[in-house]
Structure formats: C-alpha cells, structure tokens
Amino acid sequence: MTATDHKAQEIVLRLDRITKRFGALTANDAISLTLARGEVIALLGENGAGKTTLMNILFGQYTADEGQVEVFGKPLPPGNPRAALAAGLGMVHQHFTLADNLTVLENIQLGTVPLWRAALGQAKARAKLAQLAADFGLGVDPDARVGSLTVGERQRVEILKALYRDARILILDEPTAVLTPQESDALFDTLRRAVAKGLSIIFISHKLHEVMALSSRVVVLRHGKLVGEVETAGTDRHALAAMMVGAEVTPPAVTPITPGPALLTLREVSTPSIGAAPGLNAVNLALRAGQITGLAGVSGNGQAALSDLISGLISPQSGSLEGVGRMRWSSRAAIAAGIARIPEDRHKTGTIADFSLTENAILETYTQAPYSRWGLMNWHAAEEQTRHLIETYDVRCPGPHGPIRQLSGGNMQKLILGRVLDAAPRIILANQPVRGLDIGAISYVHSQLLAARNAGAAVFLISEDLDEIMALSDVVHVISEGQLSPEFQRGEKTAAELGLWMAGQGFDRAA
Amino acid sequence: MRLEPIANPGLGRRLGFPAAALVVTVVIASLLAAIAGADPLLTLGLVLKGAAGSKFALLETLNRATPLIFTGLAIAVAFRAKLWNIGAEAQLYAGAIVTVVLGTSVLSGMGAAALPIVGLGAMVAGAVVLLGPVVLKTRFGVDEVVTTLLFNFIMLLLVSYLLEGPMKDPMGMGWPKSAPLDRALRLPRIAEGLRLHWGFGVALIAAGLVWFVQARTTLGYEMRAVGLNPQAARFAGIPVNGVLVKTALLSGGLAALAGFSEVAGLKGHLSQDLSPGFGYTGIIVAMLALLHPLGVVVTAIFVAGIFVGADSMSRAAGVPTYIADMMLATGLLLMVLAIGLTKFRVVRG
Numbered sequence: 001m002t003a004t005d006h007k008a009q010e011i012v013l014r015l016d017r018i019t020k021r022f023g024a025l026t027a028n029d030a031i032s033l034t035l036a037r038g039e040v041i042a043l044l045g046e047n048g049a050g051k052t053t054l055m056n057i058l059f060g061q062y063t064a065d066e067g068q069v070e071v072f073g074k075p076l077p078p079g080n081p082r083a084a085l086a087a088g089l090g091m092v093h094q095h096f097t098l099a100d101n102l103t104v105l106e107n108i109q110l111g112t113v114p115l116w117r118a119a120l121g122q123a124k125a126r127a128k129l130a131q132l133a134a135d136f137g138l139g140v141d142p143d144a145r146v147g148s149l150t151v152g153e154r155q156r157v158e159i160l161k162a163l164y165r166d167a168r169i170l171i172l173d174e175p176t177a178v179l180t181p182q183e184s185d186a187l188f189d190t191l192r193r194a195v196a197k198g199l200s201i202i203f204i205s206h207k208l209h210e211v212m213a214l215s216s217r218v219v220v221l222r223h224g225k226l227v228g229e230v231e232t233a234g235t236d237r238h239a240l241a242a243m244m245v246g247a248e249v250t251p252p253a254v255t256p257i258t259p260g261p262a263l264l265t266l267r268e269v270s271t272p273s274i275g276a277a278p279g280l281n282a283v284n285l286a287l288r289a290g291q292i293t294g295l296a297g298v299s300g301n302g303q304a305a306l307s308d309l310i311s312g313l314i315s316p317q318s319g320s321l322e323g324v325g326r327m328r329w330s331s332r333a334a335i336a337a338g339i340a341r342i343p344e345d346r347h348k349t350g351t352i353a354d355f356s357l358t359e360n361a362i363l364e365t366y367t368q369a370p371y372s373r374w375g376l377m378n379w380h381a382a383e384e385q386t387r388h389l390i391e392t393y394d395v396r397c398p399g400p401h402g403p404i405r406q407l408s409g410g411n412m413q414k415l416i417l418g419r420v421l422d423a424a425p426r427i428i429l430a431n432q433p434v435r436g437l438d439i440g441a442i443s444y445v446h447s448q449l450l451a452a453r454n455a456g457a458a459v460f461l462i463s464e465d466l467d468e469i470m471a472l473s474d475v476v477h478v479i480s481e482g483q484l485s486p487e488f489q490r491g492e493k494t495a496a497e498l499g500l501w502m503a504g505q506g507f508d509r510a511a
Numbered sequence: 512m513r514l515e516p517i518a519n520p521g522l523g524r525r526l527g528f529p530a531a532a533l534v535v536t537v538v539i540a541s542l543l544a545a546i547a548g549a550d551p552l553l554t555l556g557l558v559l560k561g562a563a564g565s566k567f568a569l570l571e572t573l574n575r576a577t578p579l580i581f582t583g584l585a586i587a588v589a590f591r592a593k594l595w596n597i598g599a600e601a602q603l604y605a606g607a608i609v610t611v612v613l614g615t616s617v618l619s620g621m622g623a624a625a626l627p628i629v630g631l632g633a634m635v636a637g638a639v640v641l642l643g644p645v646v647l648k649t650r651f652g653v654d655e656v657v658t659t660l661l662f663n664f665i666m667l668l669l670v671s672y673l674l675e676g677p678m679k680d681p682m683g684m685g686w687p688k689s690a691p692l693d694r695a696l697r698l699p700r701i702a703e704g705l706r707l708h709w710g711f712g713v714a715l716i717a718a719g720l721v722w723f724v725q726a727r728t729t730l731g732y733e734m735r736a737v738g739l740n741p742q743a744a745r746f747a748g749i750p751v752n753g754v755l756v757k758t759a760l761l762s763g764g765l766a767a768l769a770g771f772s773e774v775a776g777l778k779g780h781l782s783q784d785l786s787p788g789f790g791y792t793g794i795i796v797a798m799l800a801l802l803h804p805l806g807v808v809v810t811a812i813f814v815a816g817i818f819v820g821a822d823s824m825s826r827a828a829g830v831p832t833y834i835a836d837m838m839l840a841t842g843l844l845l846m847v848l849a850i851g852l853t854k855f856r857v858v859r860g
Contacts, residue, residue, distance in 0.1 A: 313746065331748035343746060352740040363736070363747040372729045379727075 009036040011073075012200050013089075013169055018067035020053055025409070025437070027053040029224045030067065035169065040191070040201040042215035042232070044208075044240065050224040051204050055171055059084045059091055071169070090167025092158045094174045100147035104157050105129060107146055108164050125164075132163050136193050137186075152183035159190065170194065171202045176210055188214055207298070208237045209503065238496040254450065254472065254490075260289030262323065263458040264310070264339070264427050269319035271305045278482035279305045282319065285477065285484060287427060287458040292449065293487075294473025295462045298502050302482035303462050304344075307431045310334070310460065311341045335364050337427070340420035344431040344462075346409065350416045353405035357397060360404045361386040361419055389418035394444070410441030417448055428452055431462045446472060466495055466502075480504045514855040528849035536842040543837055547830045554828055561823025562816035568823070570707045574777065576808075576815035578603070578786065580714035581769035582793025583800065583807040584721050585637075589762035591725065591802050592738040594648075594755055596641060598659030599766040600790025601666035605640040606633035606767025608670065610774045611678065611781045614692040622695040629696060630713075630771050637767020638760040640666070645759040649752040663790065671783055678781065689781040698776035710772030714808070717765060721804040724761070734758050766790065795843045801850065814839060 013035040020028040028050045035041055045051050056062045058069060063079040070076065071087040098107050109125050129142055138156045146154060155175065162170055170191075176184040191201055191214060205211055211218055212232060220228040220243045228243040264287040271279040277300050285306075287293050297303055308314045309321075312334030327333035334341065343349040351360045362371045362382045370381040386400040393414045397407055404412060413433065420428070430449060434442040449472065453459045463469050469476055476493070478485040478501035485501050493501075500506065517524070541551030563569050582599040589596035596602075613629045644658035673679075674687040681690070698709045725731035733754045736744040745751050773785055796814055800806030821835030 311746065312748070331746060332750075335748055341746070348740070349743050349746045352736055352743050354739050355736070359732070359736075363743070363749075366729060366732060375729050377727055377729055377732055 009038070011035070012037050012071065014070040015054075015058070016067050016070065018054065018057055018064045018069070020050075020057060020062060020064050026224045028057070028064070031221070031224075031226045032067075033219060033226070035200050035202060037200055038195050038198050039217065040195055040203055040215045042211040042218045043202055043204045043221065044211060044218055044243075045221035049221040051221055052173070053224075054221070055091065055173065055202075055204070058171070059089065085165060085167075088166060088168035090162025090165060090170050092155065092162060092170065092172045092175060096154050096158055098146045098154060098157060098161075101145065103143050103145055104140055104149075104160075105142040107157060108142075108161050112165060129160065129164065132160055135197070136160075136163065136190050138190055152186070155183075155187065156190075163194075167199070169200045169202070171204070173204045175203070176205065176207065184210070207503070208240055208499065211240065212237060237499070242495065254292075254474070255454075256474070256490075257290050257454065259291040259474065260456060262286040262288050264324060264460075265322040266309075266316075267320050267322065269309065269316045269321065271309060271314055271317050273482070274305065277304055278302045279317070280309065280484075281482040283482075283484045286487075287460050289426075289456050289458050290453060291474045292453050292459040292461055292472050294469035294476040295460065295479055296466050296469045296476055296498055296502060297464070297479035299464050302479050303431070303464075305482065306479065307344065307429065307462055310339065310427075310429045311343070312339070338423075338425050340423075340425035340428045340457075342413075342416055342420060342428070342430040342433050344435070346412050346416055347405075351404050351412060354403050356401050357390070357395070357404050357407075357415060358383050358386040358400045361389055361400075361415060364419065365423075385422075389415060389422060392422070393418035393448075410437045410444075413437060413441060413445060417445065421448060421452060424455070425452075425457060428457050428459045429462075430459065432464070433461070434463075434465075434468065466498060470495060470498070478502055480507055483507050514851075515858045517854060517856050520853050525853045528852045529846060532842070532845035532849035535845055536838060539841050540834065540838045543834050544828075544830055547834065549828045549830045554824055554830060557824035557827050558817070558820035560820070561827075562820030567706070568819065570705060572812060572816045572819045573707055573711050575819050576812040577708075577710045577714050577776070578769035578773050578789040579792055579796050579811035579815055580711075580718060580808055581772065582766050582789050583796030583811050584714075584717055584804055585762045585764075585766035585769075586793045586797035587800065587802040587804055587807050588721060588725075588734070588765060589758055590738075590797060592734040592755060592758040593741070594645065594738075594758050594762065595656045596659050596759070596762050596766075597656055597794070598641060598644065598662045598790065599762075599769070599793045600786060600788065601659070601662040602637035602640050602763045602766035603770040603773075603786050603790050604666045604670050605636040605763075605770065607770030607774045607781050607785055608673065608678075609633045609636040609767075610771045611689045611692065614696045614775065615690045623699075626696060626698070626775070629775065630768065633767045633771035634764035635767075637765070637770070638763040641759040641763030641766075642756070645755055649755055667783070670781070674781065674783060680780065687783060691780045692775060696775060697779060698772065708772075708776035710776035713768065713772060717768065718804045718808045721761075721765070725804065730754070730757060766793070769793075792839070795839060798843060799846055817842075 011034050015031060015033040017030045017032050018028050019026070019030050031054060043051050053062065057064045060079050060081040060083060068075055068078070071089065074087070076087055077083045099110065102110065105122070105126060108129060126142055133139055138160055140149070140153055140156050140160070146157060149157065159170070175187060195201060203215060215232045218230050218232055218235065218240060219226060220240070266283055266285040269280055269283045273279040280302055283306065295303065295306070305314070309316065312329055312331040315329045321329065324337035324339070325333065327336060347353065352363070358379070362385065366372055366377070370378050372378065383400050389395065390397060390400065395407070395411050395414045395418065397411055404415065407415070428449065433445050433449070437445065449459050449461065461469065461472055474490050476488045476498065478498055480502060481504065485506065537555065541555060544551045544554035561568055562572050582603060585599050585602065586596060609632045610629055613632050640662060641659065644653070644655045644662065647653040647658055648655045671687070674689060678689045680686070680688055701707045701709055701712060725735065733744070733749050736749055737751050737754045741751050769789055770785065774781055778785060792814060796807055796811045799810040799814070817838055818835050821832055821838070824830060825832040825834070
C-alpha cells in the first residue's frame with residue numbers, strides 16, 4: 001500500500017488536533033491521525049510519550065481540551081466510554097480486564113446484556129462466539145474458567161470480547177509484552193485475518209520488529225507530539241529508531257572527566273524474578289566516581305530488580321555487593337552507605353501524598369538528629385530543612401505545610417532530588433528521573449545529576465529513553481531479560497546498535 | 512455520576528455536611544420513635560434529659576463513655592496505621608481477666624499502690640492478644656480483620672469457661688461471675704459522693720498521651736507513614752513490620768485498659784456481660800472522630816450519651832432501646848457519607 005493509496009480508501013477513524021494538558025504538562029499536543037479501513041497503524045513511542053493518554057481520550061476516559069474524534073464519519077461525543085464502544089471501537093488492554101471466576105462465555109457477555117437476561121441469551125451468544133472463533137482462528141473453550149487459562153488464551157478472550165461487541169476498530173496496547181514468541185505469532189495471524197475482514201487496527205508497541213512485521217503505517221509520538229508518520233514499506237528499523245530518538249531536549253553539555261574508583265560494585269549478582277518481570281542473571285556492574293553509568297533497555301527486562309537491589313529493597317540471591325559497608329542489606333543500609341535513591345514512581349514510592357512537604361522531606365532521615373532525639377520529633381528543625389530544600393532546589397509550592405500531592409510532578413521530583421542530594425551522596429540511583437516531567441523540569445533534573453557527577457558522585461541512570469541515556473551517560477549498559485551487556489563507552493555505539501542490544505541481540509544465551 | 516476530589520474544602524463544607532448528617536440522624540430517629548408509637552419530640556427530649564439532663568445523668572454518661580474512650584483510642588491508633596483491629600472486645604476481656612487474676616490473688620494484699628501494676632498487667636495481656644494476629648499478618652500475610660474478629664469469640668468462650676470453672680466465685684450463689692476485687696484495688700471516685708471513677712481520668716490522660724505520641728514522637732510519624740503509604744514507607748527505610756507490631760502493642764494495651772477500668776472502677780468483678788460490645792462500638796467512636804485521639808473523647812461521650820439517654824427514654828416512654836443502636840448505626844453511615852462529601856464533589860456524567 002502506498003501513501004496515496006490509503007487516502008483513497010474509506011477513513012474509519014479521524015483524530016483532529018487532539019490536545020490534552022495536565023497542569024503544565026502537555027500530554028497530547030495537537031495530534032491528528034487517520035485510520036483507513038483494513039489498515040494497521042503502529043503507534044510507537046516511549047512511556048510518557050502520550051500514547052495511553054491518546055487512547056484514553058479515544059475511549060472517553062479523558063476529555064480532550066481541544067480537538068475532536070470522528071468515527072465512521074460521525075463525531076464521537078467526548079468523555080463517554082459507552083459511545084466509543086457503540087461506535088465500534090474495541091480495546092485490548094495490556095493488563096487484562098477479565099473476571100477470573102467467570103467462564104469465557106460469561107466474561108464475553110458481561111456488560112452486553114442486562115444481568116437478568118444473561119441466561120436467556122446463552123445459546124445465541126454461544127453460537128456467535130463459535131462463529132467468531134472460527135472466523136478469526138481464536139480457538140478457546142467457552143466454558144473454561146478464565147482463571148485457568150494461560151496468558152495467551154486470556155488475550156484471545158479479550159480480543160473475542162471486542163469482536164463480540166462488533167468492534168470494527170481494534171486497539172491493542174502492547175499486546176505482545178506478556179506473550180511468548182509462539183503466542184505472538186498466533187496473535188499476528190489473528191490480526192491479519194481481522195484486517196482481511198475489513199477491520200482496522202491500532203497497534204501500540206515498543207518492539208520494532210513487530211511493528212515492521214505487522215503494520216502498514218507507523219506513527220511516532222514523542223513528548224506528546226506526533227513527530228513522524230511513515231509507510232512501513234518505505235522504512236526500516238534503523239530509521240524508526242532514529243525517529244524515536246529524535247533530538248527535542250537539548251542535551252546538556254557533558255565534558256569528559258577522568259572517572260575515579262568504583263564506589264559500588266556488583267559481582268555476579270542474581271535475584272529471583274518478581275512475577276512476570278525477570279530477576280537479574282549474574283550481573284556485573286561497577287559504578288565509578290565522577291561517572292554517569294546509563295542503563296538502557298526495554299521496560300520490564302530486569303530494571304526493576306536492579307533498581308530495587310541498589311535501593312536496598314531486595315538482597316542478592318547469589319553474588320555480592322561491594323562498597324556498601326557490612327550492614328544487613330536494606331533500605332536503611334543503602335541510605336547509610338550514601339546511596340541517594342530517586343525512585344521510578346515518585347507518587348507511590350517516592351512520596352507520601354497526604355504528608356506535608358516537611359514530613360516528606362525527612363522521610364529518609366527522620367531517625368537522625370536534629371529531626372529526632374530520644375524518640376521525639378523536632379518539627380521545627382524539619383521545617384527549617386524543608387525551607388532550605390524549597391529554596392535551594394527551586395520547589396514551587398505554597399510552603400512547607402501543604403500536602404505534597406498538590407505539587408506538580410516536576411516540583412515533587414525537585415523535592416525528592418533535594419531530599420537525597422542535599423547530603424552530598426557518594427552514589428546516586430536515578431530510576432526514570434524525568435518520566436512525565438515537562439521540558440523545564442527535565443533539564444533541571446539532568447543538570448543536577450551532571451553537577452553531582454562533576455562533584456565526584458557515581459551516578460546510575462536508568463531510563464527507557466535511549467536518547468536521554470546517550471546524552472548523559474559516560475558509559476552505557478543495556479539490560480535484556482535480566483542480563484547486562486558489556487560496558488560501552490560514550491559514543492562507542494550508535495542508537496540503532498544499542499537498539500539491537502535492547503532487542504536481545506548480542507547476548508550470550510543458552511537456547 | 513462520579514466523584515471529583517476537592518483540593519481544599521472550605522470550612523462551610525467541612526462543618527456543614529457533618530452537621531447535616533446529625534440533623535438527618537435525628538429526623539430518622541424521630542421517625543423510628545413515631546413508628547414505635549411514641550411522640551417523636553417527647554422522645555427526643557427524653558433522650559437528651561436522660562443523657563445530660565441532671566448531674567446523675569451526666570455522670571452516668573461519662574461513666575459509660577470511659578470504656579468507649581479506651582476502645583475508641585485503641586482502634587484510632589490501629590486504624591491510623593491501617594492495622595484493622597476489630598478485636599478490641601477480646602483485648603478488653605484479656606485486660607479484665609488479668610485485672611481479676613492479679614487483683615484477687617498475688618497483689619490483693621498490697622493496697623492501692625498495686626493499682627498501676629494491675630493496670631500495666633492488663634495492658635500487657637491486651638497487647639499479647641493482638642500480637643498473635645499481627646505476627647500472622649506480618650509473617651504470613653493473614654488478614655487481621657478475620658483473625659482479630661475471631662479472637663473476640665475465642666476470648667468470650669474463654670471467659671465463659673473461666674467463670675464456670677477456675678475463676679468462679681465460690682460465694683457467688685452459682686452465678687457465673689468471678690470473685691470480687693480487693694476493696695483496696697478499686698479505682699477511687701474522682702470526688703466524694705460522685706459516681707464517676709478515676710477510670711475516666713485515666714482515659715482522658717490516655718487520649719492526651721496518644722495525641723502526643725502521634726503528633727510529636729518518631730513512632731507516631733512512623734505509624735502515620737505506614738498507614739498512608741506502606742510502599743513509600745518501606746522504600747524510605749521505615750521498618751514497616753516493626754511499626755505494625757508496636758502499633759499493635761499500643762492498641763491492644765489501650766483496649767485492655769477498658770477492661771481494667773470496668774472491673775476496677777465499676778463492676779468490681781468479671782462477668783460475661785462486662786462489655787455490651789464496647790470493642791465494636793469503639794470502631795464507631797473512632798470513625799466518627801476521624802481517628803483523632805482528642806476527637807475520640809468527644810465522640811465517646813456523645814455515643815455514650817445516646818445509649819444512656821435511650822435507655823432512660825425507653826423506660827419512660829416505653830420505646831425499645833434498640834432505637835439507640837439504630838440511631839448510632841444511621842448516625843455512623845450518614846457521618847461517613849458526610850465526611851466523603853466534604854472531600855469529594857458529585858459530578859454528573
């Protein structure tokens with residue numbers, strides 16, 4: 001299909017200059033998009049690029065500040081999920097929305113018929129389900145309880161659920177994130193059949209080879225803006241990687257300095273996997289003074305385990321941590337060892353939303369004088385420290401007393417930065433420190449990390465944004481399925497080469 | 512319809528909705544009285560008179576409020592750390608048992624000087640009773656709502672066994688009650704000739720201390736942090752399980768003081784009807800007080816007033832006392848709704 005070709009076709013979905021702001025952050029900035037009948041669009045972008053916001057607007061979970069959505073030529077009323085379903089939109093979420101204790105058939109009927117009539121429609125529903133399953137190659141036992149199904153089967157149920165409601169436009173949010181390669185192949189087969197029957201698909205993914213294999217057109221979002229739209233046939237993985245990397249945030253000037261000794265060393269460290277997320281597999285890592293070590297990788301490849309380990313939340317199952325003293329490994333031991341920890345989720349892990357700025361500012365140091373003596377709190381000293389942090393780290397807020405949840409993400413992050421950087425830490429763990437921040441806050445956080453590095457701290461930067469990693473890091477590791485790549489010097493690898501490592505190439509894996 | 516959070520609810524909103532809840536409660540209670548065949552206004556007047564219409568009535572209300580302050584504090588402390596202690600009733604009885612055991616045997620000859628030791632012993636017993644469920648929670652993730660609730664029944668059956676067996680009063684004419692506490696170990700009256708005992712004073716001191724612990728101590732800060740966001744607390748290095756255990760010790764000890772004060776201050780012996788559900792009513796008291804320790808004193812007196820007033824009203828007007836329970840239940844539900852409405856706005860669409 002060529003560029004001129006799809007325009008001639010029937011347009012089933014049209015997004016017109018959709019804009020959505022959350023406070024100072026523009027999550028979607030005038031995004032326009034069209035989807036033709038029988039077309040598969042891949043929506044590429046990092047976390048925080050605005051994909052989810054855009055889909056939530058489409059499904060009526062959010063109301064756009066500007067712009068409108070048209071489905072089959074008719075404007076879609078904003079903020080109304082029921083209308084979106086009725087208009088023929090179907091969504092398959094990354095996290096399934098199924099009831100484990102009901103059967104497949106009951107799950108599919110759920111919400112389509114009034115409760116007191118579900119029994120009457122069973123035979124008809126069963127026939128329709130069987131027809132759909134045969135048409136789309138989605139074999140699944142209608143009487144099996146969802147709780148007993150595999151992940152791949154559950155996803156089939158999700159798709160069947162959308163099809164059962166006569167969806168003409170399917171939206172799949174990272175559908176292969178939880179699937180094995182074989183299940184992914186089966187999914188692609190199903191989606192091709194769906195397209196052949198005239199359905200249209202929006203496919204959200206990070207994985208470039210899937211995008212290449214399935215889509216007819218690729219749309220790239222970055223920081224809420226649509227930064228590229230290309231025919232898949234006319235592009236390749238390298239070009240797509242380059243488009244994702246972009247160059248919007250001016251990279252801060254990184255002047256090379258000679259690194260010092262390793263302050264924290266991981267030797268052959270392994271950790272157990274946490275649910276579906278892999279643990280670490282014999283990881284070797286050295287964080288050196290005066291150096292920013294970047295960790296690139298696709299989300300869910302062991303970053304959480306590595307971050308939790310260095311934070312003190314988990315201990316190595318085997319292997320050792322060197323340079324952190326001999327205390328039993330814990331959050332407190334990590335703090336005592338001089339590790340400043342900037343957690344991935346500042347709302348859930350980094351702060352206590354209903355606590356005041358003061359109470360949040362001393363969360364890690366509250367046991368120490370002058371904040372606490374003989375078991376009594378000295379709130380006066382704590383408040384003084386908070387005022388100092390507010391001033392030094394430019395936290396825009398009404399004062400130290402209000403609850404921290406009233407602050408924007410950027411100001412919240414500045415307070416967390418202040419909390420951990422004020423004690424001049426030896427080691428800094430920054431896990432996705434700029435996710436969801438606006439550009440001003442991003443450059444502030446980056447400059448603070450660089451200043452700490454220049455002052456001799458060992459900085460460990462974890463990010464899914466390859467551009468951020470490449471701009472800031474002196475050395476880069478790539479993580480994939482819990483394994484760490486060798487250390488690459490700044491400029492040694494191109495973005496595309498790192499992207500291949502991120503996809504798992506280059507690792508020594510037992511088959 | 513959906514709820515939209517309000518960033519900074521105004522004073523009118525924060526006072527108006529709870530006040531409206533009280534008014535609606537009174538209206539519903541009047542309706543119930545009318546259904547029971549009494550004059551609603553007269554009934555209401557009788558409740559007020561019975562609760563606070565005379566010095567005797569007022570002191571009776573304060574006496575009834577005393578165990579409710581203790582159990583209310585126990586629950587406020589635990590709920591603040593999101594430790595769902597539904598077992599204040601069991602902890603109360605544990606405190607009562609130990610009070611009687613110590614007060615009729617080893618310490619019976621020591622006079623009033625032994626009172627603090629008896630009280631402490633009771634607190635330890637209550638703390639130990641809550642410790643079991645909490646260790647099960649922190650070690651194995653067992654839901655403490657279930658375990659603490661079930662402990663109430665275990666403890667009631669234990670009391671029943673003790674009163675029919677080892678602790679039965681030999682002079683009790685066959686009634687299932689324990690031997691009486693040594694006279695010297697009874698909590699003295701606050702003033703000569705007043706029926707109010709020092710348990711009430713201890714309860715007020717306890718409320719002040721709990722407030723101090725929560726607002727001014729490191730432990731209080733930890734308990735609030737664990738209650739609001741255990742994930743962030745753990746990340747920051749707060750020993751979440753340790754804090755829960757300390758909270759349990761404090762909560763169980765406070766609930767046990769209710770048993771201590773009822774035995775040593777009022778009844779003088781242990782019986783199966785020592786507590787008409789003070790442990791459960793304490794939940795209502797704590798929730799109405801929004802878990803604030805000083806608020807607990809106010810709501811405990813309020814709730815006790817409704818009970819005492821309704822008792823006296825039912826005798827005077829011939830209306831069942833169950834109306835008091837229904838008033839409290841509607842009052843609680845409406846207050847919870849009102850508190851929600853001070854924080855959220857209902858939006859259509």
